[in-house]
Amino acid sequence: MLERARALGRTPLGGTLRLSLPFAAGPLDPHSADDPLSALIAPALADPLYVLDAEKNPHPSLAAALPEQLANGARVSLRAGLVSARGRALDGKDLLWSLARARERGGVAVLAELPKPLKDPGDALSVFFPSADAKSVAVALASPVTALVPRTFDPQAPDGTGAFRATLSANGAVLERNQNAARGPAFLSRIELALGGDLAEALRAFESERADVGWLGAGLYRARAGAVSFEAPSIGWVVLRTGHDAGHWSAPGIAAQLLERVPRGPLAPLGLMSAPPSAQNGAAWGGGNVELVAPATAPQLIEVANQIAAAFSVGGQRVSVRALSSAEIAERRRSNRYALMLDFVRALGPPGRSTLLALLAAANPALAARPPNASSYDAADIARTLPLGVLGTLRVAGARAPDVRGIETWQLGNVYRVAP
Amino acid sequence: MRACVPLFLAVIFAGPPAGATAPTQGEAPCTSERSTLGGLACELGRAVRAQAADAVVVGLAPTLSPATPLKPGVAVALAVKVALTLGRKASAWPLAEDRAHLAHFVSPRPLVVVTAKLEGDALVGSLEFFAPAATPPTGGNTRMDPSVRLAAKQGLDAEVRRFLPPIALAAREFVRLAPGESDVLALACGDLDGTGVPVVASVGRTFVTFGTYRAGKYTRISRREQRELAPVAPAPLREPLGTAWITPARTLDLGLSDRAHAVRLRGAQAEALAARLPWPGGGCVNFDAPLVSPRAVRCSKDEAVVTEPGLAEPLDALAGATIISRAGDARLVRAGRLASGAVVVTDGAHEIRLDHGGAQLALADLDGDGAPELVTSLDTLDPRADAVVVYSWLGSVLNERLRVPVPAGVRALAVCPAPADRMPSIVLATSEGLWVIR
Incomplete structure (x- = not known):
């Protein structure tokens, strides 16, 4: 429940929040750890114990x-x-x-x-x-x-005890206030979620006042008047996996070294926050012409993948980006049949041991059953012993309409409008 | 939040109480008498009704002095109410007498002598019962000592204040009483244990904390855990709210949106109520999520439902109090805050609206004029901009009478019982602890 202001006035109730996000419409699964859309929205639908x-x-x-x-x-x-x-x-x-x-x-x-x-x-x-x-x-x-869900749970018609109830459609979702919410119904009456566009479309929607939150910015061409910047906690990490098809380049730690050579500047506008690379320790890709697969459901990640591919395409080698469906990505991940994969790993809790567990399980679920004692819980350090490298954290940031409040924590149940 | 509660503190039998009688079975308890004089008369009159049904009731004028500024009329007013309690055969003497005159009182009827005096912040009513004289008077003091002598004590209300110097509605001090709890959602202040010392109950999300408030000092005395009082609500409110009040029956009725039901604390005993929140002043309410239903329901199955005065729209804050007019009439006044931030105050016959008020409300008669005051926080989400504002409901207007900035933000507030010589204290829960405006 909300820990902010009690008394004084009370948090205004009602109103609709319009979100335009650069993710494809799809199922919302609170138990998913590899879907950025679920990481963003599912906590508003289902609660942990x-x-x-x-x-x-x-x-x-x-x-x-x-x-x-x-x-x-x-x-x-x-x-x-x-x-x-x-x-x-x-x-x-x-x-x-x-x-x-x-x-x-x-x-x-x-x-x-x-x-x-x-x-x-x-x-x-x-x-x-x-x-x-x-x-x-x-x-x-x-x-x-x-999170707790009913035994009849279906990610296409998600159900839970969260602040909202979701109804999915081909191009988005509508979240309506859940009167049965175990931690209290949302302040907003409704969230209209427009999905399927890319990052530019998300920014254009905010600039033209078709959305109330600008994803990673205040507008595509110019900042919307009155827009207020916000920065919410990150929802996870963008990682580069090296798979069986990369041959020797799939050894643990290689992916982390490869990422050291990726320029960070072009990644910042794409929502990635990462430490500056140290060029001395990095390794240049030498695995030949390969595909870098990335989830088609996350256009933002496709754009990141393009930047990586450009950085890896050196010395006559060509790394090309291929967008795959969620199912294909899951199958490639399971079978390890890929050379390079750009992927998302969801944060499972506050930074610390949960960082270690998240990255271990992303590399190999069996590793999470017997986690090693780590000297550091920094994601990049942890990944140095895994067949994946951490490119950075995926920011939840941008700009909000001036009457939208409470979005800084990205707990959608707590978001409200001062003039609904 | 506090109603104008009659406070019975003591009934003292100076002589053998054999002559005193118990209330008739089925009769309403004297706590249902809401005015101070009505309550005192009920308590005193019922005790002698069997032998004094046809008595002459005489009010003994209080001695006028700066320390006891009560006007003599209070004795007559009390005598009239005692006579009414005794029954149709009893009569009241229309003038305040002094004790010397009583020595010459001649009547074949029993004589009841009543007096009123201030004791601290309460009015003490005393009664002496004299049986009829066996022989005709021959001069001198023909009346013997009273066969029954008793007294009762109650807090002050507007009817009594007619006989006292007026008090100003002004804040002389705004001071911190205690560090307080961090999550207080409701406060109540009143004579919970019958000692005459106000108890402040701070209703938090984890604990209910009790402390005495005496001579400007707060002393914590006990606490109860919420989890032992009521289970967690299956569907609470995202932003919690609570209500609490100390009832005329000296119970603390409290409820939080976090919990499955409201609770009535009577000493150490906790009774589950049949609704989610008590409505101070009387009755209970349930939720019409994410707001509070404006329809009052009964708090338990064996008590009457107090539906009037009613409000029409869902609410997010509640207050209520029984306000005593200067004529001694009681009326239940309720206030509720709508989702728009407007506060509606009604007594059933009339309604008035404050365009914007905070979510902390209380109703009380702060200046003893018989008209209700609405005490609110401000409709702001910025604690630094918050204040306590007092409005008087006079006729068709709400007049702002007092404004005290509270930059720590008001989380809960309540009005304590009225002292004799100044405005009642307003206790506040803020992020910096428990404060008082007095």
């Missing part, structure tokens, strides 16, 4: 209390009376189902270290983690990729 405060201490959100430490494990109980946006009552079976589903997807990063939970025979709202430490369970279940 716990939330972390500024000191990273977990607090109950959908859970009735912090996990109960028992002699042989930890028990987690849901709050009574939870109902999803589409009206489904939620209980322990939904929690078990959600955690199993998350473990098969992005949630594996934070769940791999935990034993699989069991049904609590004595309480329909509880599940039991055998031999688990209560604090570890709470921290894992505070990650957005472990």
Whole structure:
């Protein structure tokens, strides 16, 4: 729930927020760790059981209390009376189902270290983690990729306990206030999400007042009058993977060295924030003519891929960009049949150990089950031992219409308009 | 938020209380009497009604002095109300008498002598019952000692203030009482335990904290955890709100949007109420998410529903209080803030609107003139621009009477019981702790 102003006046209710984002329309899955659109929107649709405060201490959100430490494990109980946006009552079976589903997807990063939970025979709202430490369970279940969803969940018609209920369409989505929201209905009545355009279209929409938020800027040709800049927390990292088809160039650490030679200047307008490269330590691509595959669902990443391809195309070698569908990307990722892949890795929690877990799981989910002790939780440092390199964090930034407030945290339920 | 609450503090039997009688079964408790004089008369009169049904009730004039500025008329007013309590055969003496005259009082009827005096910030009413004289008077003091002597005490209201010097609606001090809780959503102030010492209840998202407020000092006395009082609401509000008030029955009724139901605290006992929020002044409300329904419902199944005065539109802040007129009539006044920021105040017969008010509201009669004051924060999201503003509802206008800047932002406010010689204290919860305007 909102921790900002209580009393004084109250946060204005109602109004519509129009967003135009440079991502293709598609499913919204809270358990996905590789889809930037889901990373941006799904937290408004489904909640995890716990939330972390500024000191990273977990607090109950959908859970009735912090996990109960028992002699042989930890028990987690849901709050009574939870109902999803589409009206489904939620209980322990939904929690078990959600955690199993998350473990098969992005949630594996934070769940791999935990034993699989069991049904609590004595309480329909509880599940039991055998031999688990209560604090570890709470921290894992505070990650957005472990969100609770009903057993009927379908990412094409997403449902959850979040501030909004989503209805997807071919060219976007409409998010409407969820009156059953477990942490409170959104302040806004509605968010209209226009998808399918590129970065230029997103900026043009803001400049021409067809959108209320400018993605990575205040306008394509000129800044919109009255626009106010904002910078929200990053949602994850853009990484370069080196795969089987790269031959020796797929060895761990190579991708990180290759990225050292990519000029950062042209990447900044594309929403990437990264440390300046150190040219001395970098390596030039020497793997021949290859494809750099990137998700077609993220035009922003395609533009980044073009910059990388240009930087890698040296010495008579040609690196060409190929946009693939989400399914093709997933298949290539699973089979390791690619030379170079530009990919997205979602942040699973506040910077720190969750950074390590996210990147390990992105490289190989099995690694997340036994994470090493890291001397640094800097993403670039972690990636030096993995077959992927971190190009930078994907910024959530740009400009907002002057009457749009509360967008700086990108918690869409907390966004409001002062003149709805 | 606080209603103008009658406060019974003591009933003292000087002689054997055998002559005193209990209230008739089925009769409303005296706490339902809302005016100070009505409450005192109820408590005193009922105690002697069996033997004094046809009594003559005489008001004994208080001694006039700077320390006791009560005018003599208060005794007559109390005598009339006691006589009304005794029944149709009783009568009231129309003049305030002194004790010397009483010695010569001749009547075959019982004599009830009532007095009123200020004691601290309360009005103490005393009653002496004299049985009829057995023999005709032959001069001198024919009345023996009273067979019953008792007293009761209540807070002050506008009816009593007619007999007191007027008080100014002015803030002499704005001081911090305590560091306070960080997440207070509602405050209540009143005589919760019958000691006459106001208790401030700070209703936070985690704790309900109690402290006494005596002689300008706040002393924390206890706290309860919210989680032991009510479960978490399945669908709370994103921006929480709460209400609380100390009822005439000396309970603390409180509710938070975070919790599944409101709670009535009676001492250490907690009773789950059948609605989400109490509406100060009487009744409860539920949510019409993301706002509060304006339709009052009963708080528990065994109490009457207080539907009037009603408001029409969903609300995001509530206040209410029983306001006593200078004639002693009680009226429930309610205020609610609409989503637009407008505040509507109504007593059922009339309604008035403040275009923009903050989300912290209280109603009380701060200057003792019998007209309600609306106390609000400002409709701002910038704490530095916040203030407490007091408006008097006079006729068809809301007159701004007082404005105190509160740059820490007002998170909750409540009005404490009225002292005899000045404006009641307004307690505030801010990000910097508990403050008081007095």
